[in-house]
Amino acid sequence: MRGRIDLGGSSYVQSMEEKTGDYKLNIRKAQRTNQENDGKASKLEAEYYFSALKKCEEIMAMNLTQREIHSLWAARRKACEDRIREISEELTPRKPAPPQMPTPQSASKPTPQSASKPAPQPEGKRVTDADNTEEGEFKTKNANPDVSAETIRSWYQRDLEHLRGFEDLVGMEELKRRLMDEAASIGWDRIDKDLQISPVQSYFLYGPPGTGKTTFINAFAKEMKEQGFQYIKLTGSQIHNSLVGVAEKTVTAAFDEAIDAAPCVIFIDEVEGVCANRSDSNTASHEKRLTNAFLEARNKMKNCGKRIIFFGATNHPSDVDPAMLDSVKLLYLPLPDEKARESYFQFVFRNIPPEDGFSFGEMAAQTDNCSYRELDMLVNAVKSSIKQQMIRDYKVLDEAGEVDQEKTDEAAHEALSSGQVKLSRELYEMKLREYPPKDKSGVFESLKAFDNSLAGMG
Template sequence: MNQGMVNRLNNEYRALTAQALAVRAAHNGVSSREEGLCYQKAAEICSQLATMNIGAEAEHWISQQEKCQARMRLIWNDLYPQNASEKEKLAGAAKKAGQKETDSAEKEEADVEEDDTVSKEMVLRWFKKDPGYGFDAVAGMGEVKELLNSCVKDVGMEELTEYLGLPTVQSFFFYGPPGCGKTYIVEAFAHELMQQGYKFMSLKSGDIHSKFSGEADKIVERAFREAVRNAPCILFMDEVDGVCQNRSMPNLSDFNMQLTTTFLTCFNEFSKANQDRKSVIFIGATNYPANVDTAMLDRVQLVQIPLPDEKAREYSFSNKFKDIVRLDGITWEEMAEGTEGYNQRDINHVSGNIKKLLRSQLSRKYGSGAEAVEALKTGKVRLTRELFEEAMQSYTPSPKDDVERKLNEFEEQMQSL
């Protein structure tokens, strides 16, 4: 057990519960969103502390988690009594109907209903501009690019594909270590499809999970609904492990459990819309696939994004420097060999260090103006082996052993199914 981490979380829990009491006092005993968020965060910390302890101490934190969740539910019901009563009605109707879906007319009414939880400004932020680069700008990832490119070629052929009885893939799940280029390849994919009229929506877990419980559910519902409304459209959710958490995880909070259920329900409705040729593509991405609910993993095509191989690293260095500096005593291949195990983020850091060293060298000899630029263009100053090694020595790559171990365990688990 990491006692330092336990102490830090304990202090954070105390600070949050004290803040909740202070907020309630400031609002004259009336429930507020700020108070609810304090208890929500406190419950999450209790969940962490419960998993880090054993015996009576673990039971204590489970009890504290339940108390925080109960307080949060009371506050939520005070703030949104209409939502609470609607949930009770839906629960009763589901019980009587044997868990059948609600009446289609009620569903349609719910689909068009808008609320103050999700503002128009928030929705507009989800829609992104064309990233401006396609598959040609992506180093390596040959198999992934081939898969996504086949999807691009299938666009506009839905009727023929359906007639021939060919399967169509509309949902992908990208996983791999941090900094391996998941977001980059998704944006390249989006660019290719935007050339054919697709819109591009992109959200992170933080855009959803930082909200008060109940609000997060509405944001998820709205995101899927907007994607279908704006078809053809790509809906990209990064860090999806924070939105669709594995329900088998110990001490998963009530609101995270509910958020996962909401996400899966929305995804099912989204999949049905695609059966009507709505042309909406969902992509989820995570560094921690084992934390995602298995029901979600069963519904998407799993795509592993590995660390950049040697060819990809060579391409990356070449692409960053070939137009601004010449080499002397070192090759792109040797730079790639020297960065074995580096992710794209590491390579970007090393490249940045090289450029800073070049700038320092140039400014000392030529100043910072046109003469310095000309020295690079003419090859008076070049990227040498010594410069590369100095840049490498001044950077420590991010640790990856723990992440890779968990990813390998996930791979083994998937292969055994």
């Protein structure tokens, strides 16, 4: 079912127009800021891109079942993300490259398993091991006339500092434990060889939108970086939108790059964009060729004998070719349950306690059927109102009677740090009425159909 499910008729159109207008305005402001700053990156420019990114997310959330619109805005969100990352790289002084590949023993946060795990050895076929470190000039042998070295370079996620780690992710404990356990089973090269086990691990995360698939994999890659794993990330919709023929070469280059970069995590988000179901009558012939190229390249990777962890993620699992599902571990990410939502509120409002007579538990009880993304939107709206209120409450005027921004900021900070600012039930419930959870019946129908098809396959 591909019908629009969230907002009806004119309110949908009006809301889309408003949000699109806001998005464009923020992009224009970001570009103007960059021009006025002689082409140099700035925090303000990043803030405009961040606001634009938020609009993309809101529009994506409004179009959960409108695949083309959703993909378009996902690509726009990705472009904003990329620019924010570039800005943060430009503004952050670079760290010196590590002298050698860190071993689990030298990692600052060893996993319980790492103590008994063999140290990873440098893998074979890199151009040179030093080339693709943070400082080194990027080199790759996988560039071709259609897929430039620059494009391949952009797949490497190097600055993971700004990404959430496992400790910043609420809930998902079972999944975290499972993945870290399985990661610890990588690196036993001699045993793998003796038992003829492929060290390549493959996972397929699916579930409703906004449940943390992308966030979880980013966080996992961040954990694995400490064990010397590189992180390569691509988006299926971007590859899908490239020219016919180029998309196939891009997919092949991506898996070849993962082989050369091993040990590495490779993540293809919105994987249905590169691995469309070939038995679906709506799948065009060029999409079927892309699926073939994808499966061929992935098989090559699977048999390469190197330490690679592959992730695909989607909220349209029925659109993915069944051949992809044969050799991956399927992981379902549900909407957060009440307990997870309570932990979430505790985490995000850790410095804004609820007023007397109100609790995180009550907030959780009122947000059934909300995804993490929807909770984020609600929380952002609540925090914005609190901010406005704090600016009014802790206003400090200068001699001319104007607001002294620095002193006001300081006073508000003091109030927040000393627990004086409270979250009121009234504000929370008002924002909840403005940001109710979207209708997800269409999404659940499609996920149920997928689960049924899996049962049929089994």
